[in-house]
Amino acid sequence: MESLEKQWYVLHTYSGYENKVKANIESRAHTMGMGDYIYRVVVPEETETETKNDKVKETKRKVFPGYVLVEMLMSDDSWYVVRNTPGVTGFVGSHGAGSKPAPLLPDEINSILKSLGMSTRTTELKVSLGEVVQIIEGAFSGLSGEITEIDHDREKLIVNISMFGRDTPTELDFDQVDKI
Numbered sequence: 659m660e661s662l663e664k665q666w667y668v669l670h671t672y673s674g675y676e677n678k679v680k681a682n683i684e685s686r687a688h689t690m691g692m693g694d695y696i697y698r699v700v701v702p703e704e705t706e707t708e709t710k711n712d713k714v715k716e717t718k719r720k721v722f723p724g725y726v727l728v729e730m731l732m733s734d735d736s737w738y739v740v741r742n743t744p745g746v747t748g749f750v751g752s753h754g755a756g757s758k759p760a761p762l763l764p765d766e767i768n769s770i771l772k773s774l775g776m777s778t779r780t781t782e783l784k785v786s787l788g789e790v791v792q793i794i795e796g797a798f799s800g801l802s803g804e805i806t807e808i809d810h811d812r813e814k815l816i817v818n819i820s821m822f823g824r825d826t827p828t829e830l831d832f833d834q835v836d837k838i
Contacts (some may be wrong), residue, residue, distance in 0.1 A: 663730050663731070664730060664733065665729070665799055666725060666727055666728070666751035666767040668746050668751065668759075668762060669725065669726045669727075670724060670749070671724055671725065671747060672745050673723050675745040675784050676720060676723070676724070677701055678744075679743060679744075679745040680726055682697045682743045682744055683699045683746075684696075684699055690739055692736055692739050695731045695735065696728065696731075696739065697729040697731055698727075698728070698800065699712075699725070699726060700728075701720065701726055702725075703721075704774075705718055706719050711776055721773075721774075727762075727770070728740060732758055732761070747797075756764065767837045778779040779822075783832040783835070783837075784815075785808065786805070787808065789803065789804070789805050790802055791803065791805060791835065791838060792836045792837075793836050798828060798830075805817055806827060813831060814832070815831075815832065817835070
C-alpha cells in the first residue's frame with residue numbers, strides 16, 4: 659500500500675549513530691533511485707553555548723537521542739530501503755510483523771521543525787544568488803529583495819531588502835518568498 663503524500667516518520671537508531679544513519683539513508687535514497695520517495699532526513703539537534711575558563715564553546719546536543727526523522731512517501735520499496743539501512747533498528751509506531759508505521763501528525767512535526775528553526779513545509783524553490791524575489795509572508799510581505807545567501811539544508815534565504823535607503827539583510831524561509 660502506497661501513501662499518496664509525503665509524511666514524516668520516526669526511526670529508532672542505535673544511540674550515537676544518528677548522523678551516520680542520516681548520511682546512509684540519503685546515500686541509499688540516491689543510489690537506489692528513491693529520491694522521489696525519500697525527501698528530508700533530520701537529526702533534531704540544538705546548539706548549546708557553554709563558557710569554561712573564559713572560553714565560549716558551542717556544542718550540538720541531540721534533542722531526541724536515538725531517533726531520526728524522515729520525510730517520505732510510504733511505499734513497499736521506500737519502506738524497505740529505510741528500514742534496512744545500517745543502524746536503523748525500526749520505525750516508531752510500527753506494530754511489527756511487516757506492518758507499516760504510523761506517520762507523525764502534522765501538528766507534531768510542525769512543532770518539532772519550528773523549534774529547530776526549519777521550514778515546516780518543503781517548497782520547491784529554484785532560485786540563485788543575485789536573483790530578486792517577492793516576499794509573500796511575514797513582516798516584510800509585499801517587499802522584494804535580492805538573494806545574497808541560500809541555505810538548502812535549513813530551507814532559508816538571506817535577502818537584502820531596501821529600507822530607508824539602505825540594504826537590510828533579512829533571513830526568510832523558502833515558503834515566505836516567490837520568484838518575480
